[in-house]
Amino acid sequence: GAVVSQHPSWVICKSGTSVKIECRSLDFQATTMFWYRQFPKQSLMLMATSNEGSKATYEQGVEKDKFLINHASLTLSTLTVTSAHPEDSSFYICSATSGRADTQYFGPGTRLTVL
Amino acid sequence: GEDVEQSLFLSVREGDSSVINCTYTDSSSTYLYWYKQEPGAGLQLLTYIFSNMDMKQDQRLTVLLNKKDKHLSLRIADTQTGDSAIYFCAENNQGGKLIFGQGTELSVKP
Numbered sequence: 001g002a003v004v005s006q007h008p009s010w011v012i013c014k015s016g017t018s019v020k021i022e023c024r025s026l027d028f029q030a031t032t033m034f035w036y037r038q039f040p041k042q043s044l045m046l047m048a049t050s051n052e053g054s055k056a057t058y059e060q061g062v063e064k065d066k067f068l069i070n071h072a073s074l075t076l077s078t079l080t081v082t083s084a085h086p087e088d089s090s091f092y093i094c095s096a097t098s099g100r101a102d103t104q105y106f107g108p109g110t111r112l113t114v115l
Numbered sequence: 116g117e118d119v120e121q122s123l124f125l126s127v128r129e130g131d132s133s134v135i136n137c138t139y140t141d142s143s144s145t146y147l148y149w150y151k152q153e154p155g156a157g158l159q160l161l162t163y164i165f166s167n168m169d170m171k172q173d174q175r176l177t178v179l180l181n182k183k184d185k186h187l188s189l190r191i192a193d194t195q196t197g198d199s200a201i202y203f204c205a206e207n208n209q210g211g212k213l214i215f216g217q218g219t220e221l222s223v224k225p
Contacts (some may be wrong), residue, residue, distance in 0.1 A: 006157075032211070043203065043215045044158075093157050097211075103148070104213055106158040 003027055004096050006107035013084055014115055020080045021110045023094030029074035030096035034104060035067070038091045050077050084114045119206060121216035128224050133191040135219045137204035140185060144206035147180060148213070149189045152201045161189070161202075191221075199223045 003026040013019050023033055032051050036044040048069050050056040056069035066088075068080040077096075081088050091111050095104035118140045127133045139147065145166055150158040164171045164178045164187075171178045177190040187204055201218040208214055 002160075004157075034212075043217050046212060049212065095158075095213075103146070103160060103163060105160060106150070108157040109155070111155070 002098070002103075002105040004030075004094065004105045004107040006094055006110050008110060009108060010111040010113075012113045012115065015085050016083055018080055018082045019084055019112060020078055021092055021094075021112075023077045023079070023096070023107050025075045025096040025098075025105070028096075028098045030077075030098060031074070032097050033071060033077040034095045034097075035069060035077075035079050036093045036095070038093060038109075040091075044093060047079075081112065084112070086114045088112065089114045119204060119214050119216040121202075121204060121219045123217060124220050124222070126222045126224065127194050129194060129196055131194055133189075133194045133198070133221055133223075135189045135191075135202050135204075135221065137187040137189075137216050138185055139187065139204070139206045139214070141206055141208055141214065142182070142185065144208065146207050147178075147187050148205045148207075149176075149178065150203045150205065150215075152203065152218070154200075158203065194221075194223050196223045196225060 005024045007022045035047045038044050047062045048056045048058045050069050050071040052071050052074050058064045071077040093109040095106045097104045120138045148163040149161045152158050175192045179188045201220050203218045205213040205215045
């Protein structure tokens, strides 16, 4: 149980385009979903916390107009990187929690490369 | 502030035990976690321990928690080459967010 999927697993896009990443909890209802960014050989950096039906809470320094988060249902959250630039290239990972032991279950990640 | 520290590298021989250490600062954390990340993949939850426990064992994994010293360790018995990965410890803060350490890269040599 507690499986989280992400789609796509990797994406390459041109500078200036927008990219949408989906995060789904497959076998449980996620009260909260989190979006992280990870640079090579580094730890995860929390970008935002998303609760179903409400606006996401962004961490300091994360541009909310750049990284649009929509949490339309208890099993789906999306992250849209708008007008992507090469510096947005990174590994984006989502996680979801059902509230049990505050445990976060992570998706497999999405590798974004902006040319 | 909240901070989680880990050593960056650990190298062991196959069959030996591995011990990965972690220190944290937030004494109000309810749970502490160990995650495993293989190259190019997301994080896999290995185990977690409630803050009022001292030890938790799950097959080859043993978690020890010293709450007084804010020290957490993960022992992997009979380490195999498939255990090679980056291991992250994490604590949850009062806002329900996870604070991660830098990750310890475990290398298992045959």
